[in-house]
Amino acid sequence: MDKAKVYIEANKERFLNELFDLIRIPSVSAEAGRKPDMRRCAEYLAAALAEAGADRAEVMPTEGNPVVYAEKIVSPKARTVLIYGHYDVMPVDPRGEWRSDPFEPVVRDGRIWGRGADDDKGQLWMHAKAFEAMCATGTLPCNVKFMLEGEEEIGSPSLYGFCRQYKKLLKADVILVSDTSMLSMQTPSITCGLRGLAYMEVEVEGPNKDLHSGLFGGAVANPANVLARLVAQLTDAEGRVTIPGFYDDVRELTPAERRAFNRAPFSLAAYKKSLAIGDVEGEAGYTTLERTGVRPSLDVNGIWGGYTGEGTKTVIPSKASAKISMRLVPHQDYRKISKLFERHFRRIAPRSVKVTVKALHGGMPYVAPTDMPAYKAAEKAVEATFGRKPLPFYSGGSIPIISGFESILGIKSLLLGFGLAEDAIHSPNESFGLEQFDRGLETIPLFYKYFAEAK
Amino acid sequence: MDKAKVYIEANKERFLNELFDLIRIPSVSAEAGRKPDMRRCAEYLAAALAEAGADRAEVMPTEGNPVVYAEKIVSPKARTVLIYGHYDVMPVDPRGEWRSDPFEPVVRDGRIWGRGADDDKGQLWMHAKAFEAMCATGTLPCNVKFMLEGEEEIGSPSLYGFCRQYKKLLKADVILVSDTSMLSMQTPSITCGLRGLAYMEVEVEGPNKDLHSGLFGGAVANPANVLARLVAQLTDAEGRVTIPGFYDDVRELTPAERRAFNRAPFSLAAYKKSLAIGDVEGEAGYTTLERTGVRPSLDVNGIWGGYTGEGTKTVIPSKASAKISMRLVPHQDYRKISKLFERHFRRIAPRSVKVTVKALHGGMPYVAPTDMPAYKAAEKAVEATFGRKPLPFYSGGSIPIISGFESILGIKSLLLGFGLAEDAIHSPNESFGLEQFDRGLETIPLFYKYFAEAK
Known part of the structure; x- marks a missing residue:
């Protein structure tokens, strides 16, 4: 050599x-x-x-x-x-x-x-x-x-x-x-x-046009409020994804594997400082290394709807949308997860709105x-x-x-x-x-x- | 004459x-x-x-x-x-x-x-x-x-x-x-x-820059997810605003006033049809006319954060924002309501993010x-x-x-x-x-x- x-x-x-x-x-x-x-x-x-x-x-x-x-x-x-x-x-x-x-x-x-x-x-x-x-x-x-x-x-x-x-x-x-x-x-x-990836886009549609929030506010479902509610419901207070079946195929690490996994050098204080955050947030019962390494996650990558310019406009938007992606771990299949997501999102949406769910991208x-x-x-x-x-x-x-x-x-x-x-x-x-x-x-x-x- | x-x-x-x-x-x-x-x-x-x-x-x-x-x-x-x-x-x-x-x-x-x-x-x-x-x-x-x-x-x-x-x-x-x-x-x-009006703008800030949602997803609070959660918490399952003190000054109508109020001609079927919505949504126990006429409301007028273009970008946005306005009824004071909103929004925000709350506009x-x-x-x-x-x-x-x-x-x-x-x-x-x-x-x-x- x-x-x-x-x-x-x-x-x-x-x-x-x-x-x-x-x-x-x-x-x-x-x-x-x-x-x-x-x-x-x-x-x-x-x-x-x-x-x-x-x-x-x-x-x-x-x-x-x-x-x-x-x-x-x-x-x-x-x-x-x-x-x-x-x-x-x-x-x-x-x-x-x-x-x-x-x-x-x-x-x-x-x-x-x-x-x-x-x-x-x-x-x-x-x-x-x-x-x-x-x-x-x-x-x-x-x-x-x-x-x-x-x-x-x-x-x-x-x-x-x-x-x-x-x-x-x-x-x-x-x-x-x-x-x-x-x-x-x-x-x-x-x-x-x-990790694998299932990348979705959702649209929540309410009234057929933007409405005056004074004349209609309180009586008509606001797609932006409904979208916020639906997104909030996708995870629970423990930081777990609430989609039924989401964790079915996740391989749980053995205690020995978890010990080995957490042996990697990692400083939570330095991590928080480098990101300028007051605290980390994730699935209860797992370390930060585990949360990104071996646990699946769900993130809003983009959200938009209504008036986003300077000042005020009193409008109930007709539509609101979000890009939402999930990182997957062995042995989750992005095709199955995309379907579970779509079914769940449709099921939790109220009758006051119509929802569209598209799978944009995926990987194992x-x-x-x-x-x-x-x-x-x-x-x-x-x-x-x-x-x-x-x-x-x-x-x-x-x-x-x-x-x-x-x-x-x-x-x-x-x-x-x-x-x-x-x-x-x-x-x-x-x-x-x-x-x-x-x-x-x-x-x-x-x-x-x-x-x-x-x- | x-x-x-x-x-x-x-x-x-x-x-x-x-x-x-x-x-x-x-x-x-x-x-x-x-x-x-x-x-x-x-x-x-x-x-x-x-x-x-x-x-x-x-x-x-x-x-x-x-x-x-x-x-x-x-x-x-x-x-x-x-x-x-x-x-x-x-x-x-x-x-x-x-x-x-x-x-x-x-x-x-x-x-x-x-x-x-x-x-x-x-x-x-x-x-x-x-x-x-x-x-x-x-x-x-x-x-x-x-x-x-x-x-x-x-x-x-x-x-x-x-x-x-x-x-x-x-x-x-x-x-x-x-x-x-x-x-x-x-x-x-x-x-x-x-109705009166209290128009607010909120910003939720997480990490000091946009992050890769693969490398950080699951471990760092995502400002767009947190914003959705906070917005969702502003109203309850009964369609009531959850801000403590919000209803304190609201004048409740007498049964006789409510009867008179609901005598106005109104067709729920025609209303839904004209807006192309499957159902109305609002505060439980009140009619559509009451919900817009004599009850206060809370609406997202705009929401934005992260990637909103074509296709996919796997990002955890550093910030997410919303414009949120409340319509007020006698005898709610928009200055008091704006303060209650700000205090409540700050209180329900997790330590993993920083929030900014601004009152943009108001009227009695x-x-x-x-x-x-x-x-x-x-x-x-x-x-x-x-x-x-x-x-x-x-x-x-x-x-x-x-x-x-x-x-x-x-x-x-x-x-x-x-x-x-x-x-x-x-x-x-x-x-x-x-x-x-x-x-x-x-x-x-x-x-x-x-x-x-x-x-």
């Missing part, structure tokens, strides 16, 4: 310059006018992977942005690692808040600043360059496949079909993903749980077993480079495509991310620490080594 | 043409650029009242738009009627929905169409022309004063000060106001109650005693022209200046309006029926006669 490490040291400056070129391509998937940039970015990556040592590297079309596929088969008997990443990035708005051009990366205070510096160009580049180092030094112990998509930030609409079409090509023992964060450099962690929760060989190998590799055994971490977030991989390809994913909360992904002034980049580059070849050796 | 009636018949066409000229002046008080039109409108009215027979008629400055004051004193011993009206009109938006130019009045289907045709140019013009007819025919039995303001549609900000300054000048036995509606031409009515409820001489005189006059005794009607709306007259000038108002719901005041295609105009012109001189004769 020393050979790869020496290679990396000798070439690190070039690796960074190549990453900067990658960041310079404004591959914002949400912006329709960026199609040529998406294509250019995919071609850049395919060429880089071929150069790095892939036997095959190509830009494969989908219904949307292309997928970069590359592979190197060292032996039919060796284990196969499928690396998933994405080359598309989030929009940069509000642009005025960036301290430097989002598409002209700079190094400042030991960090790379630019859109995609972490998410996910920086993280996928560690894989490309670790791959190059192992190829160049003849130390690659596994077969490697790359699948880099250009639509992750818009929900991976084409990748499900791509996986179905190329199921055989994508055959692997594990999917390795670096698109998540660690707790800190001092407390490395591996994400082994992601995901859990990576901590006893699978890939997890054990990652644990060992991280311990070797960070000097500390990583904690299994249950993120409250969702990456719907990860459970898609499991259901379509039948392959588990390992979420070995090297991001940090301070990287400010999706926000202005995204960055990626040079130390994170270095440590990732060092960890990845070790993972291959331990994974190849694992029973 | 026949002489005045004959005079009116002979001059009606001119009366209408003059009213059309008045409507042609776009005196929209809410639009800053209309100052010259406001002045022109006031001058038109002062000249018209002088021409009609006033001894004194002038445009008097205020801090805002001027007040038109005019008077004719027939005898120091005679009763004095102070006519209040307003020459400003509402904006015309959305202009595209008007079937004819709002400031170029036309007669169509027996109605005058144009902004202000009813509210309040059409209604005040009946008073100007009835006054002219009585002056011209020597049949005016009372002293008459006119006070026509140009800021009613923006809350009469200057008129309170004007009344304080000219309290002596404005001395009268009753204030006669035609700025309300009747139940119908078949069921004439006199408005003898107006008003009741015209049905046993005062002016009410009796109006009742008799309406019965003579409509062939039916008018019903006392409690409107759910508010005209704050009316209770201002009582507290500043110490004079009761008589709300003898000739509008109808179909006049669509404040909306596109405002109109005023020619028959309403005629009937008003006929009723007003009779009111003077009976009021002068009353004990």
Whole structure:
């Protein structure tokens, strides 16, 4: 392994310059006018992977942005690692808040600043360059496949079909993903749980037009008041979701699992201070880590109705609406939860209004077993480079495509991310620490080594 | 009285043409650029009242738009009627929905169409022309004063000060106001109650920035959920407002009063159909007429927070807000109610959020005693022209200046309006029926006669 490490040291400056070129391509998937940039970015990556040592590297079309596929088969008997990443990035708005051009990366205070510096160009580049180092030094112990998509930030609409079409090509023992964060450099962690998501929109309609609140107030159901009442009824005084059947499929942790789970370093005082809140609030009987990691939740993401301008307008709005999403945990199914939500919302609505309920988006929760060989190998590799055994971490977030991989390809994913909360992904002034980049580059070849050796 | 009636018949066409000229002046008080039109409108009215027979008629400055004051004193011993009206009109938006130019009045289907045709140019013009007819025919039995303001549609900000300054000048036995509606031409009515208003704005603030609903959902109080919960708690399952002390000063009607009150013609089926609602909703134990007429109410006039665009955004908003107003009945004081609201809202808010409560606007409820001489005189006059005794009607709306007259000038108002719901005041295609105009012109001189004769 020393050979790869020496290679990396000798070439690190070039690796960074190549990453900067990658960041310079404004591959914002949400912006329709960026199609040529998406294509250019995919071609850049395919060429880089071929150069790095892939036997095959190509830009494969989908219904949307292309997928970069590359592979190197060292032996039919060796284990196969499928690396998933994405080359598309989030929009940069509000642009005025960036301290430097989002598409002209700079190094400042030991960090790379630019859109995609972490998410996910920086993280996928560690894989490309670790791959190059192992190829160049003849130390690659596994077969490697790359699948880099250009639509992750818009929900991976084409990748499900791509996986179905190329199921055989994508055959692997594990999917390795670096698109998540660690707790800190001092407390490395591996994400082994992601919550699912059921995202709904509701509309409450009362009278057929806005009414004068003087002439009608008190006699006609006000859709905004009714909506508030219905939303309030979705959770109880204990912070539990009241939808019948909502918790039926939730896997309860054992006392031992809960103890292990709460061993992660966490300061409630620091948490409250960082958010400037007087108190936390959530499901009774669970800690803050449990509430976001292993318990489902229900949040209003947006609410609107009536007059929202300056001053006063005495109106009973004809309609009021809300976007309401639920984060789900194993083994909740977002399709079932969406149906339960809709049925319950309709049932609790009074006859004085009409309600419309739409399911806008959904994804399954995901859990990576901590006893699978890939997890054990990652644990060992991280311990070797960070000097500390990583904690299994249950993120409250969702990456719907990860459970898609499991259901379509039948392959588990390992979420070995090297991001940090301070990287400010999706926000202005995204960055990626040079130390994170270095440590990732060092960890990845070790993972291959331990994974190849694992029973 | 026949002489005045004959005079009116002979001059009606001119009366209408003059009213059309008045409507042609776009005196929209809410639009800053209309100052010259406001002045022109006031001058038109002062000249018209002088021409009609006033001894004194002038445009008097205020801090805002001027007040038109005019008077004719027939005898120091005679009763004095102070006519209040307003020459400003509402904006015309959305202009595209008007079937004819709002400031170029036309007669169509027996109605005058144009902004202000009813509210309040059409209604005040009946008073100007009835006054002219009585002056011209020597049949005016009372002293008459006119006070026509140009800021009613923006809350009469200057008129309170004007009344304080000219309290002596404005001395009268009753204030006669035609700025309300009747139940119908078949069921004439006199408005003898107006609700008061306490208009609040609340803001619920949670974390110091919008948060990712995956990473934080379930552990941090969501201001939109909390706002919904707080709003829901403001009323109970019986439709009663839960603010402690809210009902303390509410005058309960006697069983006899309630019976009389509910004698007004009202079809619940037609009401529901006209609003396209499945059911009405309100305070348990009261009828729809009582709920809007003599019971207080609480309505959300606007609510907003978080993401309200197309599609999905998984955000916990940092803040959520609502505009909430309460209609008040005798003897509730809006200042006291605003304080009770604020105290209660703060008390029920959890420690996980900060709340801000602002009182935006307020006005007192008003009741015209049905046993005062002016009410009796109006009742008799309406019965003579409509062939039916008018019903006392409690409107759910508010005209704050009316209770201002009582507290500043110490004079009761008589709300003898000739509008109808179909006049669509404040909306596109405002109109005023020619028959309403005629009937008003006929009723007003009779009111003077009976009021002068009353004990």
